[in-house]
Amino acid sequence: MTDDMDALVAAAAEASKNSYSPYSGFKVGAAALTESGDVYTGTNIENASYGATMCAERVAIFKAASDGMRRIVALAVYGGGADYAYPCGMCLQVLSEFAGDISVYVAGKAGVKRYALSELLPHPFDKSKL
Numbered sequence: 001m002t003d004d005m006d007a008l009v010a011a012a013a014e015a016s017k018n019s020y021s022p023y024s025g026f027k028v029g030a031a032a033l034t035e036s037g038d039v040y041t042g043t044n045i046e047n048a049s050y051g052a053t054m055c056a057e058r059v060a061i062f063k064a065a066s067d068g069m070r071r072i073v074a075l076a077v078y079g080g081g082a083d084y085a086y087p088c089g090m091c092l093q094v095l096s097e098f099a100g101d102i103s104v105y106v107a108g109k110a111g112v113k114r115y116a117l118s119e120l121l122p123h124p125f126d127k128s129k130l
């Protein structure tokens with residue numbers, strides 16, 4: 001376990017405290033490290049129209065992209081209620097747009113596990129398929 005991983009997981013855990021999740025009660029935080037060394041965090045934001053809910057990972061990724069960042073080099077996800085908080089398929093797809101085969105740290109009350117993005121999303125849809 002590297003310091004970077006610990007710092008990224010800590011940032012994700014901190015972000016989960018801002019979770020707006022009155023419907024599921026499932027508080028998620030994410031932290032994306034960009035190639036410039038910046039850390040962008042996000043939390044899940046739910047809505048009374050459930051389908052309008054946004055996941056923590058995409059909030060973090062979109063914050064980074066909106067600031068002009070185009071390369072994410074590591075991502076951590078923390079879910080307080082889960083043993084390990086795994087990114088959903090849509091978040092993995094969005095992450096793959098801005099990342100190579102990076103480390104994805106999934107964290108929760110059971111600790112932290114590292115995966116390569118290619119393990120979680122072996123066949124991303126990318127521009128080569130368009």
Ligand code: THU
Nearest residue numbers: 024026028044055056086087088
């Ligand atoms: N959620 C995330 O924030 N990230 C994921 O990858 C999976 C699910 C959120 C969405 C919703 O607010 C709650 O967890 C339950 O699905």
